[in-house]
Amino acid sequence: MSEQLKTLAVWKFASCDGCQLSILDCEDELLTLVGAIRIANFTEASSAVIDGPYDLSLVEGSITTAHDAERIREVRAQSHFLMTIGACATAGGIQALRNFSDVNEFRRIVYARPDYIDTLATSTPIAQHVKVDFELRGCPIDKRQLLETLSAFLNRRKPVIPTESVCTECKRRGNPCVMVIDGTACLGPVTQAGCGAICPAYARGCYGCFGPMESPNTAPLAARLEQLGLDHAAVRRVFRTFNAGAAAFRAEGERHGG
């Protein structure tokens, strides 16, 4: 019977491993999952590797080297369905901050022998290099969204993944609005839901790890942040974290200088 199981491969590019760790963090579902899908290539968890092609590839991380730009094409060629997991793969991740700076300067700051280090000037999302069939947001992704997407894939249905803002999750969770209550800067109004509005539940502003929602209204939010006392550079920093490379956040950051 096991021949009929769909095969899964997990790939890593520039990342922190947190999104693929979310798979192993499904402790209650893991043994069920390995009965429902054949883990064919997941080097972080197993040294047994089965050759492709693979029914489903999960891709973590962004493209930051010429070698990786080549490797992602090979991964695509071996994958029937390719899904990116997390902000690195979907928007370039925190390492996309280099896109706004001189990478040679970055190399010099960190390494005494920058010439030993092979890197591209930018950190780019997977979709900029190959066709992506589905994207999961988050830094890190949400375990429940991952399980929903895997089960949708196995059952050949469309995954139920909300595209509204974090604000709607706050309302559902009964979080008092941190911007209204104590003027805390919060990206919730323009950030895609999915995390369950964790930050506001912990009395802090959302910092946008799920990236921009569909058609986000970033300009009025930026104006509001300035009213709350953030200067230009601070507003820029708010939009430039884990999804700095996502189009809407990048544009708003650029409107605030540099």
Next chain:
Amino acid sequence: MAVESRTIKVDMLARVEGEGALYVRFRDGALEDVRLTIFEPPRFFEAMLRSRAFGEAPDITARICGICPVAYQMSAVHAMEHAAGMQLGGSIRDLRRLLYCGEWIESHVLHMYMLHAPDFLGLPDAVQLARTHGDLVRQGLRMKKAGNTLIERIGGRAIHPVNVRVGGFWRAPRKDDLQALVPELQWGRDAALRTVQFMATLPMPELEQDYEFVSLRHPGEYPLNEGRIVSSAGLDIAVEDWPQHFEEFQVRHSSALHARIKARGSYLTGPLARYSLNFDRLPAEIQQVARDAGLGTTCRNPFKSIVVRAVETLYAFDEALRIIATYEEPSPSFAPVEPRNVTGHAATEAPRGLLYQSYTVGGDGLIADAHIVPPTSQNQATIERDLWSVAQEGQAMADADLQARCEMSIRNHDPCISCATHFLDLTVERT
């Protein structure tokens, strides 16, 4: 006589966090070269941190590693507080220790059960292990979940928790919410005891290494967040003196920097070092459990690190229960901290070893300079030294067996290649 060459090469090491490769070459029956290559693309965190607000350091540095984000957050907040001349005590200190216990449990259990134990039994992964040892794997998963739940309860989520800030926590966890975890943590403590006993029954290759151990040492506790940096060769310094005694250097085959003690050389941080330098700081019952598992007061056999990790996991469950028993919600949940025109240093004990960070913050509260030295960079030279010993002693082994032994010896130190910032690719060549 023909020149005989033999190469063992593993292009992509499995069951390690991040990407690396191993290369071992024999020529004429003599070991000629050993290289642990880290190829992980560099992400330049120290450069990205420049011109960010000091308060952003815990959230940004967490993204260096999804397996030990708490360690990065802890070293970052302590360094900022050190810069501001503050040391926080009371419930905030307790909560940090408690959060760290959650990470030690989650990370150690992941490593022992899913990454390392399969090596001792000649299996490719925990899924195969589950076929023969189903209850054991289920026990490991439940323990790991207990650690993750602890992090979630305090931090909001298990990977990249959101609740840590410079000065304390955004919101203090409620006493009842922590109390509710007690039954599962008690189960976890018993399971950790069974884990020590099980790991001690695994067949252990013999190897004794003359490591210089480096870890934190605290006057009253097994070290997590605080203490002086000490070594088995007599080093005993304040954390801020790190730059005077340690140095980083670059090797061509790796995108991770290596570290050494100035004028002396490589050293080891992590469970073996912590345990050997702080055995007397473990509660008497846990010392006894370690003795019963066949460990001495120091442990120089890197393969036994799996038993030491189990002992530390037991300690983490025990310590978590101790902290929860007396926990009172801190109010306010954080202290105001405003470092300006200063440099601060901190080191904490990540599951894999000492994690040092220092920051210089300017008059505008922005980071002017950041320096981060993760445990895997510090251990890389020592991991290569272990490989030399293992390859030398295992010369008579068939290639496949020698390769397996080499990979296992890398995993002894649970290298986190993502942390080392910067791909790991094994090669054994015999000429």
